[in-house]
Amino acid sequence: MALLKLTSPHAHGTQNTANVMQLVLLATIPGLLALTAFFGWGSLINIVIAGIVAVGCEAAVMGLRKRPIMFYLGDYSALVTAVLLGLALPPLAPWWLILVGTSFAIVIAKNLYGGLGYNPFNPAMVGYVVLLISFPVQMTAWPAPLPLYPDGESFPGLWQSLQMVLPFLHAEGIDAFTAATPLDTFKHNTGFLVDQLYQKDPLYSRASLAGVGWEWVNLGFLAGGCFLLYRKVFTWHAPVAMLGALALCSTLFYDGGSSSSHGSPLLHLFSGATMLGAFFIVTDPVTSATSNRGRLIYGALIGILIFIIRSWGNYPDAIAFAVLLMNFAAPLIDNYTLPRTYGHKKSRRATEKKD
Amino acid sequence: MTDMSYREITNNGLWKNNPALVQLLGLCPLLAVTGSVVNALGLGLATMLVLTGSNIVVSLIRKQVSDAVKIPAFVMIIATFTTCTELLMQAFTYELYLILGIFIPLIVTNCAILGRAEAFASKNNVRASAMDGLMMGAGFGLVLLVIGTIREILGSGTLFDNMHLIFGPVAENWTLHLFGEGYGFLVAVLPPGAFLVAGMLIALKNVIDDRVEHHRATKRAPVIKGAKRVRTTGTVS
Numbered sequence: 001m002a003l004l005k006l007t008s009p010h011a012h013g014t015q016n017t018a019n020v021m022q023l024v025l026l027a028t029i030p031g032l033l034a035l036t037a038f039f040g041w042g043s044l045i046n047i048v049i050a051g052i053v054a055v056g057c058e059a060a061v062m063g064l065r066k067r068p069i070m071f072y073l074g075d076y077s078a079l080v081t082a083v084l085l086g087l088a089l090p091p092l093a094p095w096w097l098i099l100v101g102t103s104f105a106i107v108i109a110k111n112l113y114g115g116l117g118y119n120p121f122n123p124a125m126v127g128y129v130v131l132l133i134s135f136p137v138q139m140t141a142w143p144a145p146l147p148l149y150p151d152g153e154s155f156p157g158l159w160q161s162l163q164m165v166l167p168f169l170h171a172e173g174i175d176a177f178t179a180a181t182p183l184d185t186f187k188h189n190t191g192f193l194v195d196q197l198y199q200k201d202p203l204y205s206r207a208s209l210a211g212v213g214w215e216w217v218n219l220g221f222l223a224g225g226c227f228l229l230y231r232k233v234f235t236w237h238a239p240v241a242m243l244g245a246l247a248l249c250s251t252l253f254y255d256g257g258s259s260s261s262h263g264s265p266l267l268h269l270f271s272g273a274t275m276l277g278a279f280f281i282v283t284d285p286v287t288s289a290t291s292n293r294g295r296l297i298y299g300a301l302i303g304i305l306i307f308i309i310r311s312w313g314n315y316p317d318a319i320a321f322a323v324l325l326m327n328f329a330a331p332l333i334d335n336y337t338l339p340r341t342y343g344h345k346k347s348r349r350a351t352e353k354k355d
Numbered sequence: 356m357t358d359m360s361y362r363e364i365t366n367n368g369l370w371k372n373n374p375a376l377v378q379l380l381g382l383c384p385l386l387a388v389t390g391s392v393v394n395a396l397g398l399g400l401a402t403m404l405v406l407t408g409s410n411i412v413v414s415l416i417r418k419q420v421s422d423a424v425k426i427p428a429f430v431m432i433i434a435t436f437t438t439c440t441e442l443l444m445q446a447f448t449y450e451l452y453l454i455l456g457i458f459i460p461l462i463v464t465n466c467a468i469l470g471r472a473e474a475f476a477s478k479n480n481v482r483a484s485a486m487d488g489l490m491m492g493a494g495f496g497l498v499l500l501v502i503g504t505i506r507e508i509l510g511s512g513t514l515f516d517n518m519h520l521i522f523g524p525v526a527e528n529w530t531l532h533l534f535g536e537g538y539g540f541l542v543a544v545l546p547p548g549a550f551l552v553a554g555m556l557i558a559l560k561n562v563i564d565d566r567v568e569h570h571r572a573t574k575r576a577p578v579i580k581g582a583k584r585v586r587t588t589g590t591v592s
Contacts, residue, residue, distance in 0.1 A: 108551070130542050133542060134541040134542045135541075
């Protein structure tokens with residue numbers, strides 16, 4: 001009888017990095033479709049440009065570091081960073097904006113810290129924040145959603161969009177309409193009750209949940225997130241905690257719909273980058289807390305920070321800032337939420353000295 | 356320590372033991388006021404002046420001051436020179452003084468200065484101490500200048516903007532616009548840019564040191580010890 005020498009565990013995981021990253025890429029499709037349907041070709045162009053830049057930067061850095069280039073490109077992590085950044089950037093952003101943001105994300109936020117698995121901050125969010133504080137004008141120019149265009153007009157076609165993104169293709173006389181986002185409009189509302197504002201502004205009156213277009217984008221990312229949950233790419237803890245905390249905060253501060261209200265829970269959950277953040281950014285395995293209990297705390301604190309920055313901060317949306325701030329805190333959370341090891345009575349802190 | 360050559364002191368201050376890149380002292384002004392060349396140069400010169408002055412005086416009184424009152428005495432001396440510098444700047448470069456603001460009086464707390472007083476000037480003669488102060492100050496100022504240059508180019512796309520604050524009306528037209536008007540990359544001017552540029556400079560210095568060390572190691576070819584064989588047949592090609 002032949003005895004095979006096998007050591008435990010005998011079960012094999014089916015998920016390697018490349019598989020997980022491919023699933024994440026797949027899960028962004030519903031959100032991307034919604035973005036394209038309501039805001040035009042911009043997001044798709046963003047993603048393509050960001051993808052090319054990210055893969056180029058990753059290959060260049062790996063070459064400089066004398067690592068096998070194809071091996072590291074094959075884990076799709078650079079591409080995921082690029083896609084997430086491309087989704088977060090405003091559609092029809094100029095090409096150099098995407099170039100600066102993506103190369104900053106890949107070269108500085110990811111590879112200078114040691115590459116995938118060593119980066120303390122989410123690279124896509126670092127790229128986004130660098131762009132947001134450096135180029136606020138370009139970063140806050142969101143196109144208007146399609147239903148708000150004047151009758152008979154539509155957003156620029158694919159070729160026209162390309163001409164706007166790459167000005168050397170001779171863009172003349174092409175223009176897209178920009179409009180304030182639901183969160184932005186709400187932030188600058190001073191004189192109206194929430195109900196009045198909702199009736200007055202077509203951005204809200206033509207929508208059923210939060211804002212025209214935006215609600216569908218968020219539903220799209222929610223669907224993608226549910227798919228990833230179903231495929232067990234991440235656990236429910238961080239996203240549910242984040243959305244729960246955000247909903248709780250916005251309920252507490254809804255203020256009965258007065259003119260100084262900070263917005264209904266629906267507005268907060270289904271506008272801006274809430275769902276993109278909850279399922280694609282907060283769940284980043286590298287930069288978030290590790291244990292389930294830690295993830296609950298991590299997600300909840302992100303939700304609270306998002307609400308605080310959205311309501312009392314200077315920027316209309318806050319996912320990136322909140323996530324980066326909590327990335328700082330993730331190691332600390334890990335330190336206090338070490339799970340109990342099987343067979344031990346209670347868990348120990350990671351920094352505890354051995355007796 | 357006392358027989359350290361001037362060459363060694365210079366090398367220490369400018370490169371090997373550079374206060375900003377190796378000792379990592381005085382990082383607060385290093386990060387806060389290096390948004391442009393003129394700010395960096397202003398603060399670098401002021402720090403160099405204080406450092407040299409305090410080193411000389413500390414060295415002069417080094418045998419009279421007991422260990423118990425050493426630190427307070429050094430701080431008093433440094434504070435005196437800082438006040439002198441502050442008054443000089445108010446008199447001659449008032450606008451720059453206003454721009455640098457709190458960071459001029461804060462030179463007192465620059466630990467690079469107290470560090471040199473304690474580590475070098477209190478143990479060495481006046482001439483060596485003066486040299487050390489000058490070179491450490493120059494090393495600090497040069498790093499400030501390099502960071503200021505990089506951040507000004509990246510952040511505002513200009514070089515030598517506002518240089519008339521130091522050099523007078525001659526320098527009114529020194530401003531170079533490298534990328535045309537309207538360029539701006541705010542991150543480089545904000546504090547994160549300072550951290551990034553300083554970090555890159557430290558990395559660059561370490562790389563250069565490694566290369567030099569590697570080069571030296573390979574140049575000194577090791578002598579192979581042991582038996583040598585003499586080839587007796589065939590031809591050596």
